[in-house]
Structures are given as structure tokens and as C-alpha cells.
Amino acid sequence: MLSDREFITMSIDLNLFFLRIMKEHSLFLQLGFTPKDSASGEEAAAFKTGFENLLIQATNLANGNVSRAAVDSQQITTPYTLEAERLTYFYTGVPINTSLTQQEAMLNPYDRPISAEMVQAVEMLDRRAYQLTAALAKFKEELLTNVRSCKMFTMNYPLLIEHILREAHFFMDMLVALVHRNDITTQEGLIDQEVFWNRIMAEHSKFIAGLLDPSEEALIDAARNFGKQFDALTTQATQATRQTMDIANVTAQSLEETKKLRDFKAAGASGILECKIESIIIPLLADHVLREANHYLCVLGVCGNR
Numbered sequence: 215m216l217s218d219r220e221f222i223t224m225s226i227d228l229n230l231f232f233l234r235i236m237k238e239h240s241l242f243l244q245l246g247f248t249p250k251d252s253a254s255g256e257e258a259a260a261f262k263t264g265f266e267n268l269l270i271q272a273t274n275l276a277n278g279n280v281s282r283a284a285v286d287s288q289q290i291t292t293p294y295t296l297e298a299e300r301l302t303y304f305y306t307g308v309p310i311n312t313s314l315t316q317q318e319a320m321l322n323p324y325d326r327p328i329s330a331e332m333v334q335a336v337e338m339l340d341r342r343a344y345q346l347t348a349a350l351a352k353f354k355e356e357l358l359t360n361v362r363s364c365k366m367f368t369m370n371y372p373l374l375i376e377h378i379l380r381e382a383h384f385f386m387d388m389l390v391a392l393v394h395r396n397d398i399t400t401q402e403g404l405i406d407q408e409v410f411w412n413r414i415m416a417e418h419s420k421f422i423a424g425l426l427d428p429s430e431e432a433l434i435d436a437a438r439n440f441g442k443q444f445d446a447l448t449t450q451a452t453q454a455t456r457q458t459m460d461i462a463n464v465t466a467q468s469l470e471e472t473k474k475l476r477d478f479k480a481a482g483a484s485g486i487l488e489c490k491i492e493s494i495i496i497p498l499l500a501d502h503v504l505r506e507a508n509h510y511l512c513v514l515g516v517c518g519n520r
């Protein structure tokens with residue numbers, strides 16, 4: 215059973231990270247539709263606005279409530295986020311709220327007094343986040359069904375749609391746990407998170423490999439290698455859940471490999487922003503996958519220890 219303080223901090227940390235992720239998923243979906251499916255593009259844009267509004271609420275509640283670890287981990291924003299948003303807007307013409315990003319980058323973790331109103335406001339945020347994410351998950355699910363049955367075409371890979379759908383369900387599960395005042399950072403929970411995030415890291419690597427220009431052979435090879443490493447780590451983490459085998463060893467290896475992938479993603483984001491890498495990677499997607507690696511490192515116990 216979480217204390218009010220724990221409930222508030224865990225909820226704020228989770229929402230700051232995942233509401234931005236959901237907002238960006240909506241943008242990536244929006245950008246992937248062809249002119250024929252402009253109505254779906256508008257639906258995705260409406261989700262983006264909805265998540266942005268929730269993220270504004272979360273950010274207003276976050277000052278003095280967010281954890282030091284979340285701030286230090288660069289999972290909320292990174293040094294690349296603002297520039298990635300500016301460049302994404304420059305390329306696509308789709309407006310992005312950069313002042314929100316600037317506000318998030320200045321959040322303070324110091325203790326704010328807890329009140330019944332604060333607990334209530336945070337619980338309301340959790341519930342709203344759940345509802346909107348459930349609606350977005352339904353949208354992603356329908357899109358995936360249409361794409362997989364060849365009724366629709368989009369520039370997003372089917373695996374990417376499945377991947378972002380899984381992330382939505384994961385966020386929803388965490389929100390349910392929190393409103394029931396369950397701790398989402400327990401040791402038993404950690405191994406499930408490792409299975410989940412190792413697979414996510416494997417898929418990021420494969421997306422990067424598939425979205426780089428075919429001439430970027432060295433980077434493609436490196437990305438493919440990460441994909442294989444994280445596939446193996448996913449298998450090991452899954453086995454660890456079944457056989458109570460040496461989880462500490464899997465955790466140590468996952469941590470090591472995620473640090474390497476984080477560095478690779480950071481170099482990728484910087485290379486894309488500086489026009490040094492040829493690809494069809496949306497700049498904000500490069501920053502998005504970097505933030506997810508930073509989040510996973512924090513789950514593994516290394517928040518902001520560069």
C-alpha cells in the first residue's frame with residue numbers, strides 16, 4: 215500500500231514520461247497516413263492534442279512532486295528534445311507545443327506539501343490518462359487490424375503499430391496499479407519490466423535499422439546487432455521469470471547493453487539533428503526512443519548516472 219507521497223510521486227513520474235510518449239505516438243501515426251486516410255490523420259491529431267492537454271496538467275502538478283531520479287534520468291526530456299521538435303515542425307509543418315517542453319525541462323523535484331486536494335488531482339490525472347490511453351489503444355488496434363489485413367496502407371511499420379499498442383497497454387496497467395495504491399517498483403515487477411523493455415529495445419533497434427538510408431551500412435549493421443542482443447536478453451529474461459534462474463545476471467547484462475544502446479541512440483539523435491545521418495527517421499522519433507532507453511535505465515536502477 216503506497217503512502218500519499220509515494221502515490222503522488224510515482225503517478226507524476228509515470229505520467230510525465232508516458233503522456234509525452236502517447237502524444238508523440240499520436241503524432242507519428244498522424245504523419246504516417248496517406249491523403250486518402252486524412253480523416254484518420256485528423257483523429258490522430260485530436261489524440262495528440264488530448265495528450266498534450268493532459269501533459270500540461272501533469273507538468274503543472276509536477277513541480278515539487280516529481281522525483282529527483284526522474285528529472286535526472288532525462289526520460290521526461292533530453293537535451294535534444296526541443297531541437298528535435300523544432301526540426302520535426304520545420305519538416306512536417308505540424309505544430310508542436312515547445313513551450314511545454316521548455317517548462318518540463320525546468321521541473322523542480324523538491325518536496326511540496328501534500329494535501330487532500332493534491333492527492334485527488336493526481337488520482338483524477340491517472341484516471342483521465344487511463345481513459346484517453348484506452349481510446350488511443352483502440353485506435354491503434356483497429357489500424358493494426360486494417361494494415362495487417364491489407365485494407366489500409368500507412369508509412370508506419372505494422373510492428374511499430376503493434377509496439378506502440380503494447381506500450382499503451384503497459385501504461386494502462388501501471389495506472390491501474392497506482393490507483394489501487396500498489397507499488398509499481400517492486401522486485402517481482404522488475405523482471406516483468408525487463409521482459410517488456412528488452413523486447414522494446416530490440417524493436418527500436420530494428421526500426422532504426424529499417425529507417426536508415428540503405429547507404430548507412432555501418433549504422434544499419436550496428437542497429438541490427440543491438441536487435442539480436444536484445445532479442446537474446448528478452449529470451450533470457452523470459453526464462454528467468456519461469457525458472458527463477460539468476461535474474462541478477464540478466465539484469466546486469468540488460469543494464470550493460472542498454473547503456474550501449476542509449477549511447478548509440480544519443481549519437482543517432484545528434485547526427486540526425488546535425489544533418490549528418492541520412493534516413494527517413496522523424497527527428498522527434500530519434501529523441502523518443504532515446505527517452506525510452508533512459509526510462510529503462512532508470513527502471514534498472516541507474517537514473518541519470520551518465
Ligand SMILES: [Fe+2]
Nearest residue numbers: 377381414506
Ligand atoms: Fe518505443
